[in-house]
Amino acid sequence: MxxxxxxxxxxxxxxxxxxxxxxxxxxxxxxxxxxxxxxxxxxxxxxxxxxxxxxxxxxxxxxxxxxxxxxxxxxxxxxxxxxxxxxxxxxxxxxxxxxxxxxxxxxxxxxxxxxxxxxxxxxxxxxxxxxxxxxxxxxxxxxxxxxxxxxxxxxxxxxxxxxxxxxxxxxxxxxxxxxxxxxxxxxxxxxxxxxxxxxxxxxxxxxxxxxxxxxxxxxxxxxxxxxxxxxxxxxxxxxxxxxxxxxxxxxxxxxxxxLLNKATALNEEELKNSTTHKITGRFHSAVILKYIEMEPASFNKYNPGFDDSISLNGTYELRLPVAQMNRFIAKRYEILDESIQRILDPSGRH
Incomplete structure (x- = not known):
């Protein structure tokens, strides 16, 4: 080439x-x-x-x-x-x-x-x-x-x-x-x-x-x-x-x-009140935020390098506060479907 x-x-x-x-x-x-x-x-x-x-x-x-x-x-x-x-x-x-x-x-x-x-x-x-x-x-x-x-x-x-x-x-x-x-x-x-x-x-x-x-x-x-x-x-x-x-x-x-340097250390209370869930698929952070009602800065603090990492590896150990994680798990299939549509059509015409 x-x-x-x-x-x-x-x-x-x-x-x-x-x-x-x-x-x-x-x-x-x-x-x-x-x-x-x-x-x-x-x-x-x-x-x-x-x-x-x-x-x-x-x-x-x-x-x-x-x-x-x-x-x-x-x-x-x-x-x-x-x-x-x-x-x-x-x-x-x-x-x-x-x-x-x-x-x-x-x-x-x-x-x-x-x-x-x-x-x-x-x-x-x-x-x-x-x-x-x-x-x-x-x-x-x-x-x-x-x-x-x-x-x-x-x-x-x-x-x-x-x-x-x-x-x-x-x-x-x-x-x-x-x-x-x-x-x-x-x-x-x-x-x-x-x-x-x-x-x-x-x-x-x-x-x-x-x-x-x-x-x-x-x-x-x-x-x-x-x-x-x-x-x-x-x-x-x-x-x-x-x-x-x-x-x-x-x-x-x-x-x-x-990816490592993107992390902003969580304090002890944030770690205690959060949980993890391994996800697979082309999830998009913007769609996740929409469904779990979380601010981007807060999401990035719990999940540094999310979009880059899941794009590169296809999997990610998602960490969220318990309440937001429950919302994510309840809506994860809808979130994944909308994420894929968003990636395939960034203009939002889907």
């Missing part, structure tokens, strides 16, 4: 608009380009604007940030210089993309959620292809997820001279999700997954062996330069779109630290 050789290509393709071929799923609601290739004015969607200068307060990335409503982790110091330069060069192009990419992101989000993957992985498609369905890299990787022919076939896509499902947004996103799932099962580290998606698991394995480390920041210089930078482009793009880092922008060990 090689990215285009020249980094400037990203900025160019980020400004292009191309129709999406989606077989097996209606493309209704996806804006069509005007004759100039840009989205028509009536097709652009109103989105919260990224600050005019996304580098304002950039120094604060060294400090703890907010991720999923709870205390997050700082940007790795080894990424600061690259991210700062990247945001200066390509921030405008990515902000422009944010104005027209919502239909694409909605499709990708839904599919990633179905596969139990973090939705932030959609930014991999941004750096692979600029979201263009017909993108072709210098290595011959094709489509929004930049599949080489062999990898496309391996993950269920038909690739022949007359028919190429790598161009199919719906099918190629499912294929990418299957590949990302396999890579995560192997590495348990999203930064290594991003690297392996670009240069192949073999090259990542060699880097691990040569560096005697599974920490991206320690093994990065044993990777192909393009792949090392690919990971940093992903982190940078995440920061441009989200304004912060997240579960997919840190190493395995940093993830553990992130």
């Amino acid at each position: 090689h990215l285009f050789r020249n980094i400037s290509t990203l900025c160019a393709i980020a400004l292009l608009w191309a129709p999406v071929i989606v077989r097996g799923q209606s493309s209704a609601g996806i804006p069509r380009p005007s004759a100039t290739g840009a989205p028509r004015q009536q097709d652009t969607l109103s989105l919260p604007a990224i600050p005019k200068d996304e580098l304002k307060g950039f120094k604060n990335l060294f400090e703890t940030s907010t991720v999923g409503g709870v205390t997050g982790t700082r940007l790795n110091p080894m990424a600061i210089s690259f991210v700062e330069s990247y945001m200066r060069k390509y921030g405008k192009g990515l902000r422009d993309m944010k104005k027209w990419a919502t239909p694409y992101f909605t499709l990708i989000d839904n599919i990633l959620t179905q596969h139990g993957l973090p939705r932030e992985l959609k930014y991999l498609a941004v750096i692979e292809s600029g979201l263009r369905y017909n993108a072709i890299s210098w290595t011959g990787a094709v489509g929004p997820w930049a599949f080489m022919p062999a990898a496309g076939r391996q993950y269920g896509l038909t690739v022949t001279n007359g028919y190429d499902e790598r161009l199919d947004y719906y099918k190629s996103t499912h294929a990418a999700a299957r590949m990302l799932t396999d890579l995560y099962s192997k590495y348990q580290d999203w930064l290594l997954v991003i690297a392996a998606y670009n240069c192949g698991a073999g090259n990542v394995d060699k880097a691990i062996k040569r560096s005697s480390s599974r920490d991206f920041w320690k093994l990065q210089y044993y990777l192909p330069t393009e792949s090392m930078n690919h990971v940093k482009k992903f982190i940078s793009t995440h920061y441009v779109f989200e304004g912060e880092g997240g579960i997919t922008t840190v190493t395995k060990e940093e993830t553990k630290e992130l």
Whole structure:
């Protein structure tokens, strides 16, 4: 999955608009380009604007940030210089993309959620292809997820001279999700997954062996330069779109630290008057709060890193005051159903 050789290509393709071929799923609601290739004015969607200068307060990335409503982790110091330069060069192009990419992101989000993957992985498609369905890299990787022919076939896509499902947004996103799932099962580290998606698991394995480390920041210089930078482009793009880092922008060990450091210690009385219940499934904290009538700050105190952790692991040891736990248990199936609907349709149109 090689990215285009020249980094400037990203900025160019980020400004292009191309129709999406989606077989097996209606493309209704996806804006069509005007004759100039840009989205028509009536097709652009109103989105919260990224600050005019996304580098304002950039120094604060060294400090703890907010991720999923709870205390997050700082940007790795080894990424600061690259991210700062990247945001200066390509921030405008990515902000422009944010104005027209919502239909694409909605499709990708839904599919990633179905596969139990973090939705932030959609930014991999941004750096692979600029979201263009017909993108072709210098290595011959094709489509929004930049599949080489062999990898496309391996993950269920038909690739022949007359028919190429790598161009199919719906099918190629499912294929990418299957590949990302396999890579995560192997590495348990999203930064290594991003690297392996670009240069192949073999090259990542060699880097691990040569560096005697599974920490991206320690093994990065044993990777192909393009792949090392690919990971940093992903982190940078995440920061441009989200304004912060997240579960997919840190190493395995940093993830553990992130989740552990989110905890605000409960006092003895709070522990005594609370109880735990192991849950499985894609519960969403906002839906739980609605049903148990609890404030977000209080819920986060009892359940640090809830949304990140359950998205990553699928299970969670939920802790709540006894009264709220009783409400949760009584309504847990309704809560789970509404949570899934919310995740599949973040706009709330379900």
